Amino acid sequence: MVDPIYIVAVLLGISFSLGFIGKKSENIAGILSLLALGFTTLVSAQWFYNFVTADIETYHIFTTAFKPPFSINLMMGKEEALFTMMINAIGLFGGLYMFDRLKAAGKNSFIALLMLIMGLNVVVMTRDLFNLFVFLEISSIAVAGLIVLTQNTKSISAGFKFMIATGIISGLLLLGIAFIYNYAGSLNIDHILTQNLEAAKGLSIAIFFLMIAIVLEMKPFPANGWGLDVYSSAESGVSSLLSSAYATATVFVLMKLLPFAPENLQFLIAAIGIITFVFSNLMGMRQDNPNRMLGYSSISQIGLLAAVIGISSVIGEYTYFIVISILISHFLAKSGLFWIAGIVKQESIKNWSVLRSNKLLLVLFGVFIFALTGLPPFPGFFGKWELVMHLAETKNFIWIFAVLIGSFFEVVYMFRWLGYAVKNDIIIETKLKAKIHQIIPLLLFAAAAFGAGYYVSSEHPYASLINYLPLAVALGFAFIEFLPVFIKNTLAIAAMAAYFYFNYESYNELQVIFAAIFIIGGILTLIAGYAYKGKRQGFYPFALMMFAGLIGLVEATTTLEFFFAWELMTIGSYFLILRGKKSIKHALSYILFSIGGAYLILAGFGLAAIGKPDISIGILSNIELYAPWIFGLLAIGFMTKTASIGLHIWLPGAHAEAEADVSPMVSAILLKAGVFGLIMLFLAMGEQFIGNISFAYILSWVGVITALMGNMMAAFQEDAKRLLAYSSIGALGYVLFGLSLMSHLGWLTAISFSVTHFMFKALLFLAIGGVVWRLKTKDMYKMGGLIKKMPFSFISVLIGIIVLAGVPPLTGFAGKWLFFQAVVEKQWFLQGAVLFFSGIIAFLYCFRLIHSIFLGQPKDEHRNVKEAPFWILVPQYAILMVIMLFSMLPNSLLKPIGDMLMPYFPDGAITWDGQMATTALGYWNGKTVMFIVVGVFAIVFGWLVFMNRNAKKVKQFNIGYAAERPFLPETTHYAFNFFAPYKKAIGFLVAPGITNFWHRVDEGAHSVSDKFTKIYNGNAQSYLIHIVAFILVIYLISFGGF
């Protein structure tokens, strides 16, 4: 193995030798520097590899013949190897990325780069305090040199502020070191640590200065204005060095020096860190400039790390794992994002739509955003999970709250940015061209993000259980994007079918039901994808990712697997929703609600794991502590997905704007993920109480109001898909109510209704999607009379609405019947009556849907429209056949579900006699009802045909029109504001109160963020005052001044 001293030696040597190279030979200088950096990267990588695989001993380097504390010594351990590897890598690839920029600035810039990296390497490896100070100085001077690469007022003033600030910091550091030397009589870290620090009076002041200097290097809120100016004005490549290399080294220094600090100072550092994390992210929401936004993000991430390190005594041995996983995510993602920002060169994130001109960059951008926000499968995900778990374990609930709220703020602005990039309307003509030396680092870092994710999860005791196969298949589709839709669709269907075929036997009944909804339902909706032409890029990886998540939910045995799958599903569906038209706003609100919900789930799982030996799902069923809290957190988390009232505002837009086959995916299938979660929760935890009131009772009302409001709002929509989306909200209210009944019949209702809802909602969304496909509008009043043009779609919608409305003899009635029996049995009459009422309101929108689109007056523009594409009809008719089967033989659906529920709710089951269902209260025979209705219908129909056999077919305006004639179909088709009188009577119930509430929350957060951002006025003097005031305040706090 190469001695690590050569890292320093080579870097120093090359940078000195660059001085001898002629003025014109920047190329040679550059290549030499890169070679040097490559060498150092390899050296540290080799050390790291050996540490990981061979578990070798820590290596010490002694610079002179004396042993420490009489000489300076360096150390190469596993941590050092990792950190130097990261620093060298960013030096190498950052240098490569900036190659032509540095070359243009002259060879001295290469020297600055090499000095920076060299300095940081030593900062990491050294065990000597003064040495640390010296090399930190060298690095910061090198950084200042790099900052002023861009010769404009902004960057020069930023460089000046940087020098001033680091000057103060160095002064403090030096002061601290001097005092320590005075009291401890040594500069060697290990040596000082062996002494009894407590004993030395006055040493605490010394350590305070030392630590505060390091903390200031991390740019804590609010004394970080100087850092932000650097991020926003320096070259992107330099910012990436600063954010990734410099900050990484600082984090390591903090870890190294932490043992110096007494317990209370450690907590103070942690508090500073978490405050920085929350507030920087809060202010990040207000940013429009990408570099400055990334600056806020960098500062916040480092703040989080400082917080984690600060409370390492609480977290214990896992600190290292958490820090490393979060840091690696940050390191890779932030450099990548800074580099992309350097290529895009847009001052406002709104203009990032230009990124669409380069697909590769767009994909990389997405990967980095996900890595940064801690979504799976990237390492940050596991870091955040472990962090929350350990904070919960030690009951630091406020910390959990702070971590999650800060992360949530970060998600807000990162995904807004991503949304703008993928979907914003601003069209900029320039085609982005990235040079090859800029692309290579990006690609390598993106790959490293995946690799690191896999590595980190393999280190984790439970993460290694996660089934990566579905995710791998989904990602695999990213590599066959060049294939036409037909092949990809077939492959996707085959993959899902094969997965189901090989696995379903290992599922229990509940899992089979939901796996069937997820996978068979998924296959059905995928069939509609054959209707698309071309390549349909960016659809299959995400669709399959969503299904991978759904499958993961069903299969999850640990809470970590469950959460992983939940996040995966969220990501996939986010992109599917983002594909729709005008989706940018809706997709953002979708991801925000989903991630907010996911964080609640995370917190819930964290609380659940307190005092438990493992994290299997089963721990939910024997919880002693905080049970109502856990139940509440998890229930609300799941209810964001089922879009219960209050949490529903993301749904209508998201589902309505999606594509023809995506709407059924997200509406008929995805929502069931929330149902599955709730079922799991109820099964595990049973009834929970707040005081005397049962949670189930509260949820029953939530479900009832959701159903009522969902249905009522659906009745007043003009947009067909929005109508169906609101109807989904209402239907999920039914399911929630059914579950909250906590009885056999209630659950039977809920689960069978979930299945039925999947069928009719998929049917309706596909049929309406087919109509919209042909008509290119979603407004119902612009349609009309399409029954003659689209008879097959009409039949689908007809059957769909009959099932939806629950009118016998079709299978929808089963749900209504069961539900009524369950209500009477449970004696929740008021809820039952309101729910029945909302079921009747469903008639309103059902009729409106079919009337406005298929009946009434055909429009002139639609004379030549064709029936919906064949492949969109195929799944509809497959579903239709199943509906007919279940209608004829209701026990083929209900009996297996009832049997499945027997172990959980043995009382009150239905007795079956053939197709005759009997409960304690009533009875129903689906088959005879069907026969009677069909029989009577046939006879009456025969009679009518006999009477009216020679009826004259007439055209659309042959109507008795008060002796006049209609003139235009548009003015004759009564469809707009169809339920005007109804709206007049009870429209006040559907005033957009909840939407307004969330808007106000949004505005409030942004205006708070605005207030705080104002303290950064760009003035060096005020930044100085911030720093001094900060030090003073911290001093007073730590020494009891307050």
Add this chain to the structure above:
Amino acid sequence: MSKEHTEKRIVYSPEGDPIEVNPLQDYFCEDLPEVHKASSIAILENFRNWARSRSLWVLGFGTGCGAIEMRPLMTPKFDAYRYGIQWRPTPRQADVFVVSGYLSVKTLKRVIRTYEQMQGPKYVMALGSCTINGGMYWDSYNTINRLDYYLPVDVYVAGCMPRPEALLAGFDQLKKIIREGRGEGYNKYAEEFAWYKANQKKIIKDWDMPDYNW
């Protein structure tokens, strides 16, 4: 009404292809009426005629001043309900069209349209001298003289205006006609359709509807 609605126009399909719309052809059924033979089974047809005569549903369409004489029919004093006569609001469900008084050309157009929208067998009862020979408007530039040139009239009730008693007598007469199987005015209309249409078109200059309004 304004003319542009009856002229040809171009609309564009969702794909942007032009579609030519010819309102008269495209919105209205263009077929001509057919003659419907009475059933050859005499007893059946007699039974049906009895039912038709006992259930006369009148279209509530007052064309002229005579409409005011129709209202008292439903009051306790005359009570036409007892003869199975009642008013229907839509031509689709009505059997008898009572043309109550003078007809301007403009109204005639609506009357023809409405008459054609009724389902056969259907009957026309014309009130007052105006429908017989023009009455006091015999030399007006805008009022027709003889209704039977435009529609097949089954019963005329003379007078200016006829009182409700006369109307009842008219209904009685109509019943007799129907019972005897002579209430085939609508078949006559179909048989001599060309002649009726020519007469109608002679005075309705801007003919902006199909030849037969189904």
Add this chain to the structure above:
Amino acid sequence: MKEIIDRLQELYPIGDFKQQNKSLALITVDKDKAVDFITRLKNEEGFLHLSIITAVDWLEKNKFQLSYLINNPTTKNSFVVRVMIDRENAEMFSIHHLWEQAATYQRELKEMFGIDFPGSPGVDKPFILEGWHEIPPYRRDFDTKNYSEETYFPREGRTKNVPAEYMKQKLYPDE
């Protein structure tokens, strides 16, 4: 009434003043000054209400007479302002800017007499008649009886009687 006219006599060439009764007077004004005059009556003399605009066909004089009946709601006096216009290419200035409802009267006059009011809203749209292609029916040179006989299939055998004599004969044939 007379006082008003006396006052305005100097400004407008007013001819043929005739006090029909206590509250109604007829006056004739030149076509060019008519709108000006009516405007003055409305704005300064309180004749705020336009009751009707109608026309008389003076076939023999080859003139149309337009009569504007305007009313002062406080004094309850009315003027009939008469304007004589040529029968050929009959045309008159519109007063719809004074009273909106004038446009309707003007539309009717255009249809029935063929008097044009350029600028009046919707004056060319058919008002009552649908598809009328003859000369305007209220002109005296339009022979309505002849038109009716040619167009509307008169019933043969229609006879005319003097009602009183006919009824006498019918009821009391012996006397």
Add this chain to the structure above:
Amino acid sequence: MDPLIKQILFALLTIFIVLNYGLIVQGIVRKIGARVGRRYGIPFYQPYIDIIKNYSKRTRISHGIMYYIAPVFRLTGGIGLLLFIPVIFGNNMFQNFSFSGDLLLILYFQFFGVLGMALGAAESGHPNSAIGVSRGLSQVTAYELPLTLGVLSLAVQYNTLNVSEIVAAQQGGILNWSFFTNPLASIALLLAFLAAMGRSPFDVVLAPQEIPIGPPTEFHSGFLGVLQLNRAIFPIAKLILFMNLLFGGATNWGELIIKTFFIYMWSVFVGVAFPRFRVDQSVRWYLGVPLIIGVAAVVVSKFF
């Protein structure tokens, strides 16, 4: 005889009796209305003549397939509803097909015909039809709420949703009728019944003078004939249901006719006395007093 065939024959008999009863009662009600207005009025058999007349029409037009089968839906809804209700208590054969479902099936099956009819009316393309449907559906939602509460209250009282058992529980004297044992639920149900019958003041759906009889405005000839058959059967089926729920059912046809006739009179008298509500008025009205009575009924039967 095969029991199934016997059952079908009895079902046909039920339909026949109810059809005739429905037509005659229609005529009688109109006759009573005439006599109240001091008119002589129609002959009581006038509804028969009207139906025969409509079937005797020689021409008919069709606006499309849904329009064509809408009357079939409507009549199937009426007949089906009748067949699912146990008509005569204690008579096995006149229980008809009530073994195939309980009260809930009946409540939901009502809508089968309504929705089918609404679809057909909509296909006629007439705006007045669509307006009528819009009004009708709005009104349905409103009166269903007190109706449901009343039914729930009865279900609690008798602890069953089986109509036959509800009737059985009311046997043994007038005072055992739900009308007396559960007056609040009865009031709620009878108020809902008014709109269910579609008579004034809740007849804005048809509104002959305003939207020429609303949904069926384009129906005529044979189509109208089928609708008229339904108009005879459907109200009687509803009457029988209310009789079963509130007035102890009937043990023979005579009792049935007397009871249903008086229940019918309730809606007739209200209709004669009150003018028509607008839709928003009737919706608001049903969400007021009847709703409160319904809630009270449920609360009372749950806790007392």
